[in-house]
Amino acid sequence: MSWVDWLLNPTGLTPHGFCLSWAPGLVALHAGSDAVIGLAYLSIPLAIAAFVKMRPDIKYSWVAYLFVAFILACGTTHLMAILTLWAPAYGIEGLIKLVTAGLSIATAALLWPLLPKIAALPSAAELERRVEERTAELARVVEEQKATLAQRDLLLREVYHRVKNNLQMVDGLLVMQTRQITDPDARKALRGLRDRIFALGLVHQQLMSSSDLKTFDIAPFLSELSSNIVEGGAGDAVSLSVEAIPLDVGLDFAIPLGLLVNELVTNSLKHAFPDGGGEIEVNLSRTEAGELLLVVADNGRGYSPKAPRGEGPKVALGSTIIQGLVAQMEGTIMVESQQGLTRSEIRVAAPLASAPLAAAPLAGEVAA
Amino acid sequence: MNAVALQKSTVLVVDDEFLVAEGLCMQVEDMNLSVCGTATNADEALALAMMFRPEVVLMDMRLRGEQDGVDAALAIHAEVGSKVIFITGSREQSTIDRIHQDHPAGLLFKPVSDRQLRMAIATALEE
Numbered sequence: 001m002s003w004v005d006w007l008l009n010p011t012g013l014t015p016h017g018f019c020l021s022w023a024p025g026l027v028a029l030h031a032g033s034d035a036v037i038g039l040a041y042l043s044i045p046l047a048i049a050a051f052v053k054m055r056p057d058i059k060y061s062w063v064a065y066l067f068v069a070f071i072l073a074c075g076t077t078h079l080m081a082i083l084t085l086w087a088p089a090y091g092i093e094g095l096i097k098l099v100t101a102g103l104s105i106a107t108a109a110l111l112w113p114l115l116p117k118i119a120a121l122p123s124a125a126e127l128e129r130r131v132e133e134r135t136a137e138l139a140r141v142v143e144e145q146k147a148t149l150a151q152r153d154l155l156l157r158e159v160y161h162r163v164k165n166n167l168q169m170v171d172g173l174l175v176m177q178t179r180q181i182t183d184p185d186a187r188k189a190l191r192g193l194r195d196r197i198f199a200l201g202l203v204h205q206q207l208m209s210s211s212d213l214k215t216f217d218i219a220p221f222l223s224e225l226s227s228n229i230v231e232g233g234a235g236d237a238v239s240l241s242v243e244a245i246p247l248d249v250g251l252d253f254a255i256p257l258g259l260l261v262n263e264l265v266t267n268s269l270k271h272a273f274p275d276g277g278g279e280i281e282v283n284l285s286r287t288e289a290g291e292l293l294l295v296v297a298d299n300g301r302g303y304s305p306k307a308p309r310g311e312g313p314k315v316a317l318g319s320t321i322i323q324g325l326v327a328q329m330e331g332t333i334m335v336e337s338q339q340g341l342t343r344s345e346i347r348v349a350a351p352l353a354s355a356p357l358a359a360a361p362l363a364g365e366v367a368a
Numbered sequence: 369m370n371a372v373a374l375q376k377s378t379v380l381v382v383d384d385e386f387l388v389a390e391g392l393c394m395q396v397e398d399m400n401l402s403v404c405g406t407a408t409n410a411d412e413a414l415a416l417a418m419m420f421r422p423e424v425v426l427m428d429m430r431l432r433g434e435q436d437g438v439d440a441a442l443a444i445h446a447e448v449g450s451k452v453i454f455i456t457g458s459r460e461q462s463t464i465d466r467i468h469q470d471h472p473a474g475l476l477f478k479p480v481s482d483r484q485l486r487m488a489i490a491t492a493l494e495e
Binding site for chain 1: 385387388389390391392394395457458459460461477478479480481482483484
């Protein structure tokens with residue numbers, strides 16, 4: 001008798017039902033129970049496999065597959081038990097049990113060393129607690145940063161406040177000095193200094209009322225600055241129009257630009273209208289190339305560029321300031337003057353602070 | 369500005385910085401108004417106001433001592449009824465809100481230009 005015969009040839013063996021004396025109740029009890037167990041053992045591993053597939057994040061999923069294999073094998077042994085009630089296929093049944101035994105013992109053996117590792121996996125409650133802890137920590141950091149920012153704002157406001165107060169003190173000094181001086185030219189010069197200091201102060205006022213304490217819209221600033229010069233110097237006799245695009249600027253841009261407007265408007269006011277009335281126009285716009293264009297114009301008497309109006313042999317302070325600030329802003333200035341129209345055009349690069357705002361419309365313009 | 373109407377009006381200047389107060393006094397005098405005195409704190413301001421009954425008070429917000437410009441202004445307003453023009457170095461909302469607890473005749477931010485001061489005083493005197 002060969003190996004294969006010994007295992008697979010049922011000749012001479014009796015079916016299991018014979019041991020039950022073919023008692024219908026017992027046969028039905030065994031067959032029925034094994035059928036239900038077998039079917040259940042086919043269904044359970046399918047569900048486990050599906051679950052593991054749905055949750056690829058689960059650790060040690062190979063254990064689940066081991067369970068799948070050994071339960072499937074168990075199920076098959078029960079189905080084989082039904083077969084052997086009538087057919088004595090004990091060899092095949094034994095082989096299937098052998099496979100089941102291998103899978104079971106492997107699962108059992110591997111499960112023990114795995115136990116501490118699985119036990120160490122954080123539970124849902126533990127994870128929840130850690131998330132809460134981390135969230136609280138983050139909230140604390142955010143609060144701290146808010147407080148730091150508030151502190152920064154407070155300090156900045158305090159600094160601006162002091163800057164403004166100091167400028168007011170400088171103005172007080174100039175007022176006091178003016179009292180001591182009778183020479184009209186000297187008094188005028190001090191007056192000019194006070195106007196320049198006011199322009200500086202006005203920048204700080206804008207900064208202080210801006211929400212980020214860094215940038216502010218230049219349009220209302222130019223308007224306030226220009227009307228202060230014109231109304232302070234000429235009352236209602238000279239009419240002023242100020243037009244400016246909305247533009248967020250910082251200190252570094254606003255101060256030279258404000259001082260330039262101060263000088264140019266003051267020049268117009270001082271020299272253009274010997275008979276009193278006239279018009280002054282201040283305009284800030286953006287050119288197609290994206291530069292900023294500042295125009296200060298008046299409809300006064302004009303002057304010859306060779307002999308700048310009102311200037312002696314020395315270069316006037318105003319001209320020096322204008323040239324210097326234009327150079328500082330890396331811009332260019334063009335002045336034309338004739339009877340009835342004096343016009344200064346200053347072109348400068350747009351400040352960086354306005355770049356994000358300007359980028360979109362600018363790109364459109366270039367494309368067009 | 370109506371120079372005739374302003375001629376004899378008196379102004380009280382309240383600021384704890386000498387240079388600022390002195391500068392403001394001279395500017396006021398240059399407008400043909402008379403300065404009745406300067407004060408550096410709220411009590412002094414009220415005392416001077418009650419003594420001279422000025423038409424206008426130029427009031428700093430930060431003063432020496434516990435009380436600020438609004439405290440002084442409320443007291444002067446109640447006792448004397450002078451018009452108070454606030455002159456503050458702070459342009460932030462909390463300060464402005466605090467100032468509006470009083471009924472300011474004007475609100476100026478440092479540094480103040482001649483024109484702003486002139487117009488604020490003229491407006492206060494016209495009211």
